[in-house]
Amino acid sequence: MSVTAAKGFTASGIAAGIKESGNPDLALVVNTGPRPAAAGVFTSNRVKAAPVLWSEQVVRGGRVSAVILNSGGANACTGPAGFQDTHATAEKTAEVLGHNAGEIAVASTGLIGVRLPMDKLLPGIDQAAAQLSAHGGEKAAIAIKTTDTVHKTAVVEGDGWVVGGMAKGAGMLAPGLATMLVVLTTDADLEAGPLDAALREATRLTFDRVDSDGCMSTNDTVLLLASGASGITPGQEVFAEAVRAVCADLARQLIGDAEGASKDIRIEVVNAASEDDAVEVGRSIARNNLLKCAIHGEDPNWGRVLSAIGTTKAAFEPDELNVAINGVWVCKKGSVGEDRDLVDMRYREVVITADLAAGSDSAVIWANDLTADYVHENSAYSS
């Protein structure tokens, strides 16, 4: 149901010819109101793609009438000409829909450093507009895929209102945000302020804690659009919880479809002196290539976990650290614990618990293993 689960939205997804494969590559999501509002969160990478620079400005106004998204090209590191391409894309979308270009968000994903084929993209916008439908959410989700093997959607229902969304992302998955395009929609009747608060909190706890390969994209974009079509204004807490649930669902789907991965690793850091400490330790573990290889080999190599923890500034004493892999405490008080042969690592999900014994805060970071397939997928051709 994706972005059209909520009332007040239409969407479409078509093949404009941007991708040489002929696969769908252009998605359009339109907010039909009656009371449109929006919030957005973007990559923290200082090298930002043209559509990110554009959409940051659009979202600042608190109103997004439509989002036009393309796969097949990131339009990043393309200079002033690339920014002009994004501008032209927004102008064309505005013209076709009868809106102001200043309310059209643009998102792109694909190879960095290549101009978009505007001779294909612009006519594609006419086609996408012609196919807009209140049931088009699925097709839109399919059209934003790059190396994703499946399209990702999620929906949470409130009391008379709905939050739904779609996401793409399979590589360059790391905090700040994970590399992805995400569009969330709701028919709740909310202003930009409450939308922004709910979205920031949700991304901080979900997409920002997905660290598949430590690489941060130039194009990350997460948009939340409200139509007001339900006529209901939910309480902030219940609404924020729904947004968080949709984001968590989509984030889990991203990890589950990460490039070349054979394992999804849930890293739970517990008894930290602060949440920041827990996140720092979780990310250090998540990014340790040697550990990621060991997990791939179903080897409960806890020494690599301790080695990763040791590189952080978090509060802990080395001889108080405890580590469990899939529930077996293989490291106790910084030394050998339970028999590592007791660890069963046959399943796709692997849980690493790092007990810092330094406080009562915690965090969960999701990561993937490192595989020959990941190397192949990212070395055999440009992406």
Place this chain on the structure above:
Amino acid sequence: MSVTAAKGFTASGIAAGIKESGNPDLALVVNTGPRPAAAGVFTSNRVKAAPVLWSEQVVRGGRVSAVILNSGGANACTGPAGFQDTHATAEKTAEVLGHNAGEIAVASTGLIGVRLPMDKLLPGIDQAAAQLSAHGGEKAAIAIKTTDTVHKTAVVEGDGWVVGGMAKGAGMLAPGLATMLVVLTTDADLEAGPLDAALREATRLTFDRVDSDGCMSTNDTVLLLASGASGITPGQEVFAEAVRAVCADLARQLIGDAEGASKDIRIEVVNAASEDDAVEVGRSIARNNLLKCAIHGEDPNWGRVLSAIGTTKAAFEPDELNVAINGVWVCKKGSVGEDRDLVDMRYREVVITADLAAGSDSAVIWANDLTADYVHENSAYSS
């Protein structure tokens, strides 16, 4: 010639049976004086192996009479019992050589979280002592290998004095220090202070800038032993330059033999606002898995370089960045530059030049590509 190139040193390397393979696994280096002095630099990982904790104390005294090194086990995360094993190793070495245990440095490398087989190691010390020779440097260098495919030695001759050394390291290679054991020797007549100054400056510019896989060891140890046997006290500058040259040579050999690597990547960051900025950017590029995969695939994917630079706090403007790969400026002013098809990446060494256009400082970081062989070597068995 290794650690016995300098006068006043003997060494040996033997198979004590610590490694199941039966390969050499125990090395002994003895300073025969007449004026022994020493300095050391150790891992900055907060989870430190027992031999690191021990040797840090020994080096603090400014005198190291001998170094006993084993491969086949890191003796890290082994608790108080593991520390006792290191202590016993130093005691036994001291007893055999007729020295004080407080002057015996110990270094270990291998799997984390496993106790050493002391019933094999201790008798091995007798055997190693019996085979000490002024020509034993080569054998010592061989005995400290783990996944190294070749042993690494280097020698620089001064005016009547010599600096020589041996190194091991192939995985867990990352700053602070790179993962390695290194023993350097000189017959120059110098006190601990000048030795320490020369060693710190040399490691900062060489081993600390080797970042094969972003993983930091629990066992890194670099020792510099002076015998005074040449009777010559060289000027600090010329001596420091010799130490730096030996370290640079060994560091280059470590990168050239890194686990599973098919490319050695020299990352030159130029025109940075500060040396710290240059190092931060170089490390970010060095650790980008997507870029490392691209280099493996001989794909001059400069977008991944910009994406890595963008995650740093270094001073730069995105639209002023220039990137060359093997001398071809594929990215100019943050956008598409020269034709990427001009880049020839057939050779093992690949040079990435990142021009931050923000100042006049620079740094060089060495890294490796990411390959299926690296994944295999680090997932197929515990190491």
